[in-house]
Amino acid sequence: MSERKKTNIILFSGDYDKAMAAFIIANGAAAYDHDVTIFATFWGLNTFRRDEQVTVKKGFIEKMFGKMMPRGANKLPLSKMQFAGMGPKMIKDVIKKHNAMPLPDLIEMAKEQEINLVACTMTMDLLGLQEAELIEGLEYAGVAAYLAEAEDGAVNLFI
Numbered sequence: 001m002s003e004r005k006k007t008n009i010i011l012f013s014g015d016y017d018k019a020m021a022a023f024i025i026a027n028g029a030a031a032y033d034h035d036v037t038i039f040a041t042f043w044g045l046n047t048f049r050r051d052e053q054v055t056v057k058k059g060f061i062e063k064m065f066g067k068m069m070p071r072g073a074n075k076l077p078l079s080k081m082q083f084a085g086m087g088p089k090m091i092k093d094v095i096k097k098h099n100a101m102p103l104p105d106l107i108e109m110a111k112e113q114e115i116n117l118v119a120c121t122m123t124m125d126l127l128g129l130q131e132a133e134l135i136e137g138l139e140y141a142g143v144a145a146y147l148a149e150a151e152d153g154a155v156n157l158f159i
Contacts, residue, residue, distance in 0.1 A: 004033060005033075005035070006036075006154055006155075007036045007154065007157075008039065009025065009026055010044075012043065012158060012159065013079070014042075014044060014046040014069070014076055014077075015043075015076060019047045022038060023103065023109075026110055026115050027106060027110055027115070029155065030110070030115050034155070035116075036113075036115040036116065037116040037149050038117050039141075040117070040118065040119055041123045045120065045123055045127065045134075046069050046070050047103070047107070048134045049133055050072060050134065051072035051075070053071065054133045056130045062128020065129075073107055074104055107135070117138050118146070120141070120142065121140050122142050122143065
């Protein structure tokens with residue numbers, strides 16, 4: 001019996017299309033029986049923010065970061081073709097037209113496939129994000145935990 005392959009993805013980008021690509025690859029790898037981890041850091045953490053505002057105690061800088069960053073996977077901008085906010089709406093319409101899964105559904109599928117969704121604690125501290133502001137079902141760890149996973153990874157991606 002062979003050992004399961006590992007796929008590790010660092011989700012650094014906070015762009016809808018790039019986050020979507022990360023989750024498509026992750027779900028595909030899980031379907032091929034890989035152990036999969038998505039390690040979200042910096043702007044990629046916005047993918048894991050709750051859609052609704054959560055009241056938590058923060059300092060001034062942390063509050064400002066919270067106001068400037070998109071809240072949740074559905075509010076992420078596109079990497080290209082923003083068109084004053086029309087780009088994300090257009091791509092979501094195309095996704096719906098082609099019966100493809102939107103990003104929030106891909107995240108739910110990842111949870112169902114037991115993909116390890118990890119939020120970088122160091123970046124959470126830097127950006128002033130707290131666990132209460134993030135979706136359920138996440139693990140919390142630092143870079144050492146990611147490196148331990150990546151060391152044995154058959155596939156390691158930076159998105």
